[in-house]
Amino acid sequence: MIERIPILKLGPFLLLSIQVDMHDQLALDLQEDLTEQIVRHKAKGVLIDISALEIVDSFIGRMLSHIAQVSRILDAKVIVVGMQPAVAITLVELGLSLDGIATALNMEKGMRRLEAMVAADESLEESEGGEDTDASTPPGD
Amino acid sequence: MYSTALVELLRTHERPLLDAWIGAQRAAGMRIDLLNETTILANSAELLRRITVAAAQGLGNLREPHWQPVRALLERFSFDQSRAGLTPAQTATFVFSLKEPLFKLIQNECDDPLAEIWAATRLIDDLGLYSMESYMSGRETVIREQQESMLELSTPVVELWDGILAIPLIGALDSNRTQVVMESLLEKIVQTESDIAIIDITGVPTVDTMVAQHLLKTVTAARLMGAQCIISGIRPQIAATIVHLGVDLGDVITKASLADAFRLALRQQGVRLAAPVRV
Numbered sequence: 001m002i003e004r005i006p007i008l009k010l011g012p013f014l015l016l017s018i019q020v021d022m023h024d025q026l027a028l029d030l031q032e033d034l035t036e037q038i039v040r041h042k043a044k045g046v047l048i049d050i051s052a053l054e055i056v057d058s059f060i061g062r063m064l065s066h067i068a069q070v071s072r073i074l075d076a077k078v079i080v081v082g083m084q085p086a087v088a089i090t091l092v093e094l095g096l097s098l099d100g101i102a103t104a105l106n107m108e109k110g111m112r113r114l115e116a117m118v119a120a121d122e123s124l125e126e127s128e129g130g131e132d133t134d135a136s137t138p139p140g141d
Numbered sequence: 142m143y144s145t146a147l148v149e150l151l152r153t154h155e156r157p158l159l160d161a162w163i164g165a166q167r168a169a170g171m172r173i174d175l176l177n178e179t180t181i182l183a184n185s186a187e188l189l190r191r192i193t194v195a196a197a198q199g200l201g202n203l204r205e206p207h208w209q210p211v212r213a214l215l216e217r218f219s220f221d222q223s224r225a226g227l228t229p230a231q232t233a234t235f236v237f238s239l240k241e242p243l244f245k246l247i248q249n250e251c252d253d254p255l256a257e258i259w260a261a262t263r264l265i266d267d268l269g270l271y272s273m274e275s276y277m278s279g280r281e282t283v284i285r286e287q288q289e290s291m292l293e294l295s296t297p298v299v300e301l302w303d304g305i306l307a308i309p310l311i312g313a314l315d316s317n318r319t320q321v322v323m324e325s326l327l328e329k330i331v332q333t334e335s336d337i338a339i340i341d342i343t344g345v346p347t348v349d350t351m352v353a354q355h356l357l358k359t360v361t362a363a364r365l366m367g368a369q370c371i372i373s374g375i376r377p378q379i380a381a382t383i384v385h386l387g388v389d390l391g392d393v394i395t396k397a398s399l400a401d402a403f404r405l406a407l408r409q410q411g412v413r414l415a416a417p418v419r420v
Contacts, residue, residue, distance in 0.1 A: 081367060085327030088362040097361045104367035105334050 005030050007037050012044040013114060014076075019052040027063045034067060038074045044121075045114040046071050049107055051082025061096035068101045077117045079103065081110035147200070147247070147257050147264075151193045154246055159189050161242030169238045181235075184218050189239075192268075200260060203267040215268065216275040223279035232276045236269045296322050298329040305406045306335045307399065309374075311344030319355035323362060330368045337406040338363055341399045343374030353388040360393050369409075371395070373402035 003026060008015040014037055020026070037043065048067070053060075068078040079102040083091075091098065102117065104110035151158070163185055191210045198207045215236075222232045240262065247257045296318070298308045308326050312318075326338060340356065342348070348356075360370040373396040375383075383390065396402040407414065 080365075083366045085324060085331060085362070085366065088327060088365040089323060091365055092358045092362045098365060103365055105330070105336065106367075109334075109336070109367065 004033065007033055009037070009041050009043070012042075012118065013111075014038065014041065014043045014046045015049070016046070017049040017052070021055060022053065022060050022063075024059060027060060031063065031067055031070070035070050035074065038071060038076050043076050044118045045077040045079070047107070047110050047114055048078065048080045049082050049110075050080060050087070051084065051106070053087060054084060056087050056090050058094050058096065061091050061094060061098065065096070065098055065101065068098075072100075077102065077114060077121070079110045079114045079117075082106055146251055146253075147260050148193075148196045150246055150250055150257075151189075151196055154250075155189060155193055158242055158246060159186055161245070162189070162239050165238040165241050166235065169234045184214065185235075188214050188218075192264075196264070200264060203271055211268070212271060215272045219272045219275035220279035220282075223276045224283065229273060229276055233269055233273060236265060236272050239268075240265050292318060292321055296325055298325055300333060300335070301339070301403060302407065302410065302412065304334070304336045304410055305339070305403070306330065306333065306337070307339040307341060307403075309341040309344060309399075313347070314345055314352045314355060316351070316355065319352075319359065323355075323359045326359065327362060327366060330363060330366060335368060337369050337371065337409060339371045339373055339399065339402045339406060341374040341402070342372065342379070343376070343399070345374075345379075348379045348382055350386050350388055353383060353386070353390070357390065357393065369394070371402045371406060373397070373399045 003020070005016055005018060005020075005026065014034070016030070016034070018030075034046065038046065046067075048064070064080060071078045080098070081104045083103065102113060104113050163182060166181070166185070188211065191214055195208045195211050199205075202208075203212065218235070219232055222235075243261050243265070244258055247261060248254050251257050296308065296310070298306055301307050306326070306329055308322065310322065314322075326340075329335070330338060340359065342356070345352070356372060360372070363370045371394045372390075375395055375397060394405070396405065
């Protein structure tokens with residue numbers, strides 16, 4: 001497979017934009033590349049832009065949650081941005097609510113949210129040892 | 142059954158038959174005022190002419206191809222009548238009032254009236270049934286159109302503030318409607334790049350497990366896209382029902398009124414409202 005999805009490094013974050021139809025091999029390659037890059041760059045956060053993704057199936061949905069879980073173990077936050085309405089409806093109908101994955105409407109908001117999440121995590125570490133709190137959930141009402 | 146005498150009668154006595162028919166329509170109390178009188182007269186004349194032409198090629202069955210012009214005219218006429226708000230009886234009268242003048246004509250002109258009357262009555266009954274069918278399909282079209290326009294009308298998505306959307310739901314929710322609600326809400330979220338959407342269910346009369354599930358789906362889909370949903374306008378009975386049904390709304394934020402939801406949304410957007418300063 002020559003085709004690969006490029007992963008860009010921006011400071012402590014990794015950016016990747018899915019702009020082609022995902023097929024299964026591509027998804028598997030992406031998972032592999034991403035975990036490797038997270039470790040190599042000691043990335044703090046991963047932003048996945050799927051605004052160009054128009055077709056999803058349960059495999060792609062599972063791949064997203066898999067990436068999120070792996071990244072969490074490697075101590076990197078994951079945020080998925082720019083999901084199309086049709087894609088969101090499909091995922092819900094498939095019963096995949098991607099619990100635990102942060103989302104944002106677009107790249108800009110996603111980046112801000114990711115920075116906030118990482119900053120909250122670091123301040124927690126500085127304060128004392130670090131309680132295992134999930135900083136991805138927004139403060140309640 | 143091929144009846145030459147009837148066909149011959151139709152051909153030779155078309156004009157007097159038409160006059161008698163229109164007379165019978167008047168006598169039957171046809172609401173001429175609701176439809177244009179000239180339209181009815183023109184339709185009557187045209188229908189009789191087409192019947193004569195078609196009958197000349199064999200009475201047979203109304204479904205046969207050479208009756209197509211007659212069917213087309215009846216369809217259009219009955220459709221218009223149902224649109225204009227006429228009752229089924231009035232529509233049927235249009236065709237059935239042809240019976241009396243036709244029977245009289247047969248009685249006066251034929252040696253064996255019984256056979257001809259049988260043929261004529263079968264023909265007119267068929268025409269009557271066909272016009273009723275068209276009338277009903279006209280009605281159904283109207284109902285379908287109204288349903289569609291209601292669907293569009295009843296799901297407006299309004300922008301309350303920069304980045305805050307509200308969708309006030311009014312009326313019963315079924316799967317069809319929720320689908321439309323979900324789609325229009327998500328589209329609007331993308332369009333306006335809104336962070337928060339308030340789903341107000343003040344106008345929803347009942348919430349059952351189905352409706353609750355639909356609402357949850359909408360909330361989840363919005364969350365997947367990166368927007369937060371607040372459900373507001375839950376009346377006491379509905380709150381009780383939701384708990385009683387054992388529906389788990391999960392971590393969805395709910396508020397009693399739209400005002401409360403709006404206040405929360407503003408706070409999350411970082412908007413602060415201040416009282417006017419008095420000098």
